[in-house]
Amino acid sequence: MEPHSSPSLLWAPLLLSALLAGLSFGFLLHSLRKIRSRDKINTFGWGLAGTVTTACGLWSSQVAALTAMALPWELYFRTDALGLSATVCLVTSALVLASGRLALNPHGRMTLLAGEIGLLWSLCLWLGLRSLGTPPTGHGAWWLALVLPPMVVVAGALAAAWLALSPRWHQMGPANSRLWLGALLFGLTAGMAQDMALGAQHFVDTLGNVNGLLDVTTAQLAASAGCIVLLLGVFGVMVDNRAHGQNRMLANSLSEANRRLREQALTDPLTRLANRNLFEERLEELLTRLGDEPGSLAVLFIDLDGFKPVNDSFGHVAGDSVLREIGQRLKATARPTDLVARIGGDEFLVLAEMPGGTLGAGKLAQTALETVSKPYVLPNGVHVTLSCSVGIVMYPDHGPSQKLIANAxxxxYAAKRAGGSTFAFFEPSMDHDAREQLQLQHDLRSALDRHELELYYQPKIDGYSSQITGVEALVRWHHPTRGLMMPGVFIPIAxxxxxxGALGGWVLDEACRQLQIWQNQGLRMRVSVNLTPQQLQQDDLMDRIHRAVTRHKIDRRLLTLEITESVFMQNKDAALRVxxxxxxxxxxxxLDDFGTEYSSYAVLSEMPVHQLKIDRHFVMKLGTSLKAEAIVDGIIHMAHALNLRVVxxxxxxxxxxxTLVRLACDELQGYLFAKPMPADRLTLWAMGDDTVHGSPDFRPSLYDDGVALLTATS
Known part of the structure; x- marks a missing residue:
C-alpha cells in the first residue's frame, strides 16, 4: 500500500467551504446574542436553532472542503467517521452556546468562543480526514494538518469574535454589520486552514477493509441538506434582524415621542424656556443637593411692566415676538448654572445657584432690569420699550422651599407697587400682604353682584365764575367687614x-346712569371718568362707551374721560388711534396728573385732549415754593397756548x-371745596343744604347761588 503524493485542490469547493464556515460562525454569534435574553422561550428557541444550524453548517463546510481534493482514485467517505463528525458538530455547538451564555464579560466570552470554535473545527477536520483514509505515519508534513490549521482557526475565531463582540468597535457601525464582517473573517481563516491541512496530507488508496462507504455524490447530497438548513437559518437571521430593526425603529420613535412629550410637559412652547413644572423639579433637585446652606440659591420673579398694552394694541403675534426676545435675552445674560423659566403670560422665573449673597442676587436682578428695558422692534417695524419688576427671595432666609415662588x-408685587422698573427683596410682611390681596381679589369678584360698589363725586369749580363746572367720578367699595375702601387699595388688585375691565365698565355705566338722572332733573352736570391703561387697550372700548351713552340717553358732550401721560406713552400709536x-x-x-411724566409740548401736540389736570404734587407746594409756582404758571401758559383748559x-x-386764580387756572378741585361724596349728597351740598353743611366730612359751598350753580359752562 503505497501512499500517493499530495493531492491537488479544487478552488470552488474550498471557497464554498469557507463561505459555509463563515455563515455558520455568523449564525452562532447571532444565536449567542439572542439566547442571552431574559425570555426563556426565546432563549430555548434560538439555542436549539443555533445548535442545529451551526452543526449543519460546519459539517457541510468540512464535506465541501474534502471534496476539493483531486485524488487518483474515486473518492469515498467512511460513514462512521462522517456520522461521528456530525455528532461532534452538534454536541460541540450546543456546548459553545451554553458556555458563551454563561460567560459574564465580553472579553472572557470572546476568548472562550475562539478556543471552542477552533477546537470544534479542528476536531471536525480531523474526523473528516479520517473519513477518507488513514494518513501514514512518517510520511509527509502530517503535523501541518494536526497543529498549524487549528492554530490558524483559533486566531481567526478570536479576531472575528473580537470584531463582532468587543465594545471598542461600536463606532464602526451597527452590531449586525460587525457580526457578518467577523463571520467573513472567520470564513477566510477557515478556508486558509483547510487548504493548509488538505495540501499537506498523504492518503493510502486502500479502504477495502472498511464497511459503510459513501461515494462523493451521496456525501455532497448530504452536505447540500446541511447547506439548506444553514441557508434557512441565515434567512431566519435576516428576518429576525429586519424585525429587530423595525422594533428598534418603533422603540426609537416611541423614545422620541416620549422625549417630545416630556419636552412639551417641561418646556414653554413659545419661548422654549423651562416651564413651571421643570423649574420646580430643578428647584427640588438643587435644594436636595445644597441643603440649608445660607445664601445657597436665589429665586427671581420677573413680571413685565406695560406688556398688556403692546399685546392688545399690536396683536398676539407682536406680543409673542416680544416674549420670545425677552426669553432669549434673559437666557443669554444668565449664568451657565442658572435656570430661566416662563411660567405664563409675561411672568418669568430665574433660579440662581450660589448667587453670591444678597449683593450678587441684586446684581442679577439689575441685569434683568437693564436687559428687559432695551427697545424692541415689533414685526411691523414699531419700536416699543418695556420695563419689569423683580422680586427676590434667598434660601433659606426668606422662607421654606415650598413658598419660595410665592414669596418671590x-x-x-411690592416692587410693582413702588412704581415698577425696580427690584425688591422679600420681607415677612409681604407674605401677609400677599394673602390679603388674594382675599381681596376674591371678595372683589363678587362685589359687583352684591352691589357693594358706589360712585362718589368730587366737584370742580370754575376759577372765573365760581360755578360748578362738573364732577369727577371716584369709585368706593363698601366692604362687608373692612368698611369703606379707597380705590388706591383695590384698583391695583383689580x-x-x-x-x-369689569370694574371700569361698571364705573362708566354707573356714571352715565347718574348723568341721566341729573339730566332728567334739568341739571346739566359734566362727569369725568378715569380710564385705566387696560381699558384703553380694550378692542371694544368704543362699543362699551357707545352702548352706555345710548342706553342712558345722555348728551355725550357731558362725558369726560381722563387718562394719564404714562398710559399714552406706553403705546403712543395705539393710544392715539383710540x-x-x-x-x-x-x-x-x-390729560390727568400732568407734570409727573414727560410733560412736553410734543406730548400735548400729539394728543387730541381738551383739558389737562395739574398734578396735586405741584399744587400742594403753592404758597411755599416759588419753583412750584413757576412750574404751574408755565403749565397753564403752555396749555392755553394749545387752546386747552386747565384743572x-x-x-x-x-x-x-x-394763587391758581391769579395764574388764570380754569378749574379748581380739592378738599377746600368738598370731599368726594355720593350723588345725592352732592346735589344737596351744591344747593346749600344745612344738613350737609353741618357734616364734619364736607365743607359748605363757598358760593351762594343754589341750584343755579349747577348750570355749568363748558
Missing part, C-alpha cells in the same frame, strides 16, 4: 388679577386757590 411673587376716535365721537378728553387738583388752602 409677593416681593415682585389690575393685577384681571378685574379692572383717543382720536373718542374725540371725533364728541367725548371730552382730559388744578388737590386744592386744600385758600392761598393755593388764590
Amino acid at each position: 411673587d409677593a416681593a415682585m 389690575e393685577r388679577f384681571g378685574l379692572i 383717543l382720536t376716535r373718542l374725540a371725533q365721537d364728541g367725548i371730552t378728553l382730559s 388744578a387738583e388737590g386744592v386744600e388752602t385758600e392761598e393755593q386757590r388764590d
Whole structure:
C-alpha cells in the first residue's frame, strides 16, 4: 500500500467551504446574542436553532472542503467517521452556546468562543480526514494538518469574535454589520486552514477493509441538506434582524415621542424656556443637593411692566415676538448654572445657584432690569420699550422651599407697587400682604353682584365764575367687614388679577346712569371718568362707551374721560388711534396728573385732549415754593397756548386757590371745596343744604347761588 503524493485542490469547493464556515460562525454569534435574553422561550428557541444550524453548517463546510481534493482514485467517505463528525458538530455547538451564555464579560466570552470554535473545527477536520483514509505515519508534513490549521482557526475565531463582540468597535457601525464582517473573517481563516491541512496530507488508496462507504455524490447530497438548513437559518437571521430593526425603529420613535412629550410637559412652547413644572423639579433637585446652606440659591420673579398694552394694541403675534426676545435675552445674560423659566403670560422665573449673597442676587436682578428695558422692534417695524419688576427671595432666609415662588411673587408685587422698573427683596410682611390681596381679589369678584360698589363725586369749580363746572367720578367699595375702601387699595388688585375691565365698565355705566338722572332733573352736570391703561387697550372700548351713552340717553358732550401721560406713552400709536376716535365721537378728553411724566409740548401736540389736570404734587407746594409756582404758571401758559383748559387738583388752602386764580387756572378741585361724596349728597351740598353743611366730612359751598350753580359752562 503505497501512499500517493499530495493531492491537488479544487478552488470552488474550498471557497464554498469557507463561505459555509463563515455563515455558520455568523449564525452562532447571532444565536449567542439572542439566547442571552431574559425570555426563556426565546432563549430555548434560538439555542436549539443555533445548535442545529451551526452543526449543519460546519459539517457541510468540512464535506465541501474534502471534496476539493483531486485524488487518483474515486473518492469515498467512511460513514462512521462522517456520522461521528456530525455528532461532534452538534454536541460541540450546543456546548459553545451554553458556555458563551454563561460567560459574564465580553472579553472572557470572546476568548472562550475562539478556543471552542477552533477546537470544534479542528476536531471536525480531523474526523473528516479520517473519513477518507488513514494518513501514514512518517510520511509527509502530517503535523501541518494536526497543529498549524487549528492554530490558524483559533486566531481567526478570536479576531472575528473580537470584531463582532468587543465594545471598542461600536463606532464602526451597527452590531449586525460587525457580526457578518467577523463571520467573513472567520470564513477566510477557515478556508486558509483547510487548504493548509488538505495540501499537506498523504492518503493510502486502500479502504477495502472498511464497511459503510459513501461515494462523493451521496456525501455532497448530504452536505447540500446541511447547506439548506444553514441557508434557512441565515434567512431566519435576516428576518429576525429586519424585525429587530423595525422594533428598534418603533422603540426609537416611541423614545422620541416620549422625549417630545416630556419636552412639551417641561418646556414653554413659545419661548422654549423651562416651564413651571421643570423649574420646580430643578428647584427640588438643587435644594436636595445644597441643603440649608445660607445664601445657597436665589429665586427671581420677573413680571413685565406695560406688556398688556403692546399685546392688545399690536396683536398676539407682536406680543409673542416680544416674549420670545425677552426669553432669549434673559437666557443669554444668565449664568451657565442658572435656570430661566416662563411660567405664563409675561411672568418669568430665574433660579440662581450660589448667587453670591444678597449683593450678587441684586446684581442679577439689575441685569434683568437693564436687559428687559432695551427697545424692541415689533414685526411691523414699531419700536416699543418695556420695563419689569423683580422680586427676590434667598434660601433659606426668606422662607421654606415650598413658598419660595410665592414669596418671590409677593416681593415682585411690592416692587410693582413702588412704581415698577425696580427690584425688591422679600420681607415677612409681604407674605401677609400677599394673602390679603388674594382675599381681596376674591371678595372683589363678587362685589359687583352684591352691589357693594358706589360712585362718589368730587366737584370742580370754575376759577372765573365760581360755578360748578362738573364732577369727577371716584369709585368706593363698601366692604362687608373692612368698611369703606379707597380705590388706591383695590384698583391695583383689580389690575393685577384681571378685574379692572369689569370694574371700569361698571364705573362708566354707573356714571352715565347718574348723568341721566341729573339730566332728567334739568341739571346739566359734566362727569369725568378715569380710564385705566387696560381699558384703553380694550378692542371694544368704543362699543362699551357707545352702548352706555345710548342706553342712558345722555348728551355725550357731558362725558369726560381722563387718562394719564404714562398710559399714552406706553403705546403712543395705539393710544392715539383710540383717543382720536373718542374725540371725533364728541367725548371730552382730559390729560390727568400732568407734570409727573414727560410733560412736553410734543406730548400735548400729539394728543387730541381738551383739558389737562395739574398734578396735586405741584399744587400742594403753592404758597411755599416759588419753583412750584413757576412750574404751574408755565403749565397753564403752555396749555392755553394749545387752546386747552386747565384743572388744578388737590386744592386744600385758600392761598393755593388764590394763587391758581391769579395764574388764570380754569378749574379748581380739592378738599377746600368738598370731599368726594355720593350723588345725592352732592346735589344737596351744591344747593346749600344745612344738613350737609353741618357734616364734619364736607365743607359748605363757598358760593351762594343754589341750584343755579349747577348750570355749568363748558
